[in-house]
Amino acid sequence: MTGDDVNRRLAHFIAAQSGADEARIERNDLLVGGAIQENRALDVELVGGQLSGVHALVLRTEALSSVPETRPLGQQFAMLSAAYKVGATVPEPLWYCGDTVVTGRPFYLMRRIEGEALGSRVVRNAPHIDLAQRLGEELAKIHTITPPREDLHFLEHPLDSPAQDSIAKYRAYLDMESEPHPVLEWGLRWLEVNAPNSHETVLVHHDFRTGNYMVDGEALTGILDWEFAGWSDPHEDLAWFCAKCWRFGSSFEAGGIADRAVFFDAYEEISGRKIDRDIIPYWEVMAHVRWAIVALHQCARHRSGEEPSLDMALIGRRLAELEYEILVLTGVM
Amino acid sequence: MRDRPNSAELLEIARARLFEELLPALPPEYKYSALMVAAAMGIAIREFENSDEAEIEERNSLKDLLGTDDSEDITLLDLNRQFAAGLRIGKYNKSGPDHEIALHLLRRVTLSKLGESNPKYLAETE
Numbered sequence: 509m510t511g512d513d514v515n516r517r518l519a520h521f522i523a524a525q526s527g528a529d530e531a532r533i534e535r536n537d538l539l540v541g542g543a544i545q546e547n548r549a550l551d552v553e554l555v556g557g558q559l560s561g562v563h564a565l566v567l568r569t570e571a572l573s574s575v576p577e578t579r580p581l582g583q584q585f586a587m588l589s590a591a592y593k594v595g596a597t598v599p600e601p602l603w604y605c606g607d608t609v610v611t612g613r614p615f616y617l618m619r620r621i622e623g624e625a626l627g628s629r630v631v632r633n634a635p636h637i638d639l640a641q642r643l644g645e646e647l648a649k650i651h652t653i654t655p656p657r658e659d660l661h662f663l664e665h666p667l668d669s670p671a672q673d674s675i676a677k678y679r680a681y682l683d684m685e686s687e688p689h690p691v692l693e694w695g696l697r698w699l700e701v702n703a704p705n706s707h708e709t710v711l712v713h714h715d716f717r718t719g720n721y722m723v724d725g726e727a728l729t730g731i732l733d734w735e736f737a738g739w740s741d742p743h744e745d746l747a748w749f750c751a752k753c754w755r756f757g758s759s760f761e762a763g764g765i766a767d768r769a770v771f772f773d774a775y776e777e778i779s780g781r782k783i784d785r786d787i788i789p790y791w792e793v794m795a796h797v798r799w800a801i802v803a804l805h806q807c808a809r810h811r812s813g814e815e816p817s818l819d820m821a822l823i824g825r826r827l828a829e830l831e832y833e834i835l836v837l838t839g840v841m
Numbered sequence: 842m843r844d845r846p847n848s849a850e851l852l853e854i855a856r857a858r859l860f861e862e863l864l865p866a867l868p869p870e871y872k873y874s875a876l877m878v879a880a881a882m883g884i885a886i887r888e889f890e891n892s893d894e895a896e897i898e899e900r901n902s903l904k905d906l907l908g909t910d911d912s913e914d915i916t917l918l919d920l921n922r923q924f925a926a927g928l929r930i931g932k933y934n935k936s937g938p939d940h941e942i943a944l945h946l947l948r949r950v951t952l953s954k955l956g957e958s959n960p961k962y963l964a965e966t967e
Contacts, residue, residue: 679929687918688925691947697931757965818877825884828954829962835951840944 511536517610518567522552522617525603529556539566546571549620564620566599570613577714578735582606583662585616587737590659590711596649597642599730621730627719627756631764640766642728643721644774647749650731651742651779653711660711663738670740671703674794678801685804691831695797698838704787707741714738716745717754718763746775746783747791752833753799793837800830849889856882887957895953902946906939 515533523531535551546569553562570581579587585604592598604616624630655665666673675696682689682696714736722729748754749763749771758764762771772783807824809815835841846854856879864875896917903920904911907927924943927933933943955963 682925688921690921690925690928691951693925693928694933694947697928697934701931701934818874818881822877822880825958828951828958831951832955832962832966835947841948841951 514611518550519552521605521610522603523554526554526559527557528554528559531555534562536567550617565602565617566620567611567615567617569611569615577738579662579737581614581616584734584737586659586662587711588618588734590653590657591650591731591734594649594652596646597728597730598734599732621722623722623724623729625719625722625732627717627754627764630718630723631756631758631760634758634760634765635767635770636726636765637770638726639723639728640762640770641774643716643749643763643765644771644776645778646728646731647713647716647745648775648777648779648781650713650716651710651745651781655709655739663711665739666709669703669707670709670744671699671707671790671794674798675700675703678797681801681805685808689800689804689827689831691834692797692800694840695793695831695834695838699790699794699797702790704741704743704784704790707743708781709739710742711737712740712742712745714740714745715748717749717751718756718765719754741791742779742781743784743787743791744794746772747788748795748798750788751792751795751799753796753830789837793834796830796833796837800827800834803827803830847889849886852882852886852889856886884958887960891953891957895950899946899950899953902942902949906942906946 515536518536519531519533522533523529532553532555533550534553535549537549539547539549548567548569550565550567551562552565554560568581568584571578582604585601588598588601592601599618599621602617602619604614605611606614608614630636653660655663657663668676678692679696682692713731713734715733716731720733721731750761750768752761755761755764760766762768772785775781776783803823803826806820810817810820810824832841859875859879859882864872864879867875900917900920903909903917903924904915907920907923909915909920924946928943931937933940937943952963
């Protein structure tokens with residue numbers, strides 16, 4: 509199918525969904541930065557209907573190969589919609605299409621937001637107090653989404669506890685690896701022994717960190733990358749945001765942009781939930797183990813020949829940094 | 842016997858050329874790629890320079906810890922498999938006699954890997 513065919517079918521789909529008489533696609537360019545999913549920038553002119561006018565959109569297409577835990581696009585759309593409805597700053601989700609006839613793969617459209625997401629640039633000139641507070645508030649809003657939810661019926665509930673479930677999942681992944689990873693095994697055993705006894709269950713974003721939100725100057729324009737979201741302990745998101753692997757070399761512990769207290773206080777103010785600060789380091793160990801597992805998986809895509817890539821090859825060599833942090837956090841180093 | 846320069850020496854001079862000649866001449870959108878190439882070469886150089894010493898030491902320590910018979914021809918991979926399996930079931934937890942030896946091994950191997958993969962990381966952390 510040619511690009512013209514795709515654009516014609518896409519325009520037809522958009523016109524039908526938006527109630528316009530006609531949709532004209534003025535621009536359809538590949539956006540860089542989506543390591544897993546393909547994102548395209550679309551400028552669409554709608555003629556007639558309530559949304560008449562020109563719209564800047566993003567077309568997100570189902571990935572060809574997947575990273576573990578990546579949710580199908582339709583589910584991502586449902587979670588993005590749920591977050592949008594509770595007032596979180598996310599790109600407005602517009603229409604999902606599971607029919608592969610239109611572009612060859614499932615896709616959805618959302619409004620395009622502008623700004624900078626690159627972690628190393630966002631942390632520059634830190635601290636960014638307002639931004640850290642805002643992100644604390646945003647996460648609190650996201651965490652107001654709790655089970656049961658009809659619109660999120662596809663999300664699995666933890667069988668045991670979110671921590672024990674993750675430990676079992678990561679061990680199963682390590683069992684598929686061709687090489688053993690003693691430090692990760694050590695970390696997982698530590699996590700097993702020290703797992704929290706009780707937990708709340710909320711919708712966690714599961715990748716809420718610097719690099720996954722967009723800013724325009726100091727202002728937040730949107731929280732991105734919802735493909736890993738699911739039910740878990742809210743502390744998991746809070747610790748992921750603060751984990752050393754997501755500070756981009758900055759000395760500020762909350763996402764490289766501010767002190768933890770700034771982020772935590774803002775979160776508590778909106779959520780009314782008291783953060784258990786003693787359990788945060790536990791979830792930071794989990795964060796490093798989880799990132800290590802993802803790194804191994806990405807590297808495996810390179811090594812298997814499925815997707816040869818220098819970037820993914822080098823991610824495999826970042827394992828030592830993560831293992832070092834696991835040893836530090838568990839008191840070994 | 843192979844002729845010199847050896848692989849590390851070749852990579853080093855190739856890396857110097859990349860930095861001195863190519864990188865400044867590249868359009869901005871390719872600079873990141875070039876730095877990735879340089880990073881990969883850097884790891885390969887450091888790995889070569891460390892030769893197999895670190896792994897030989899690791900192998901001996903693992904054999905000691907696991908009580909493997911000296912005459913046994915067992916690979917580093919297999920030794921690490923046994924070690925990993927032991928760690929999973931808590932064999933080297935605080936109460937165990939081999940706790941300190943196991944932790945020492947984890948520390949040493951991690952620092953050695955980090956020294957090859959990202960020596961700057963350690964420098965920045967300290």
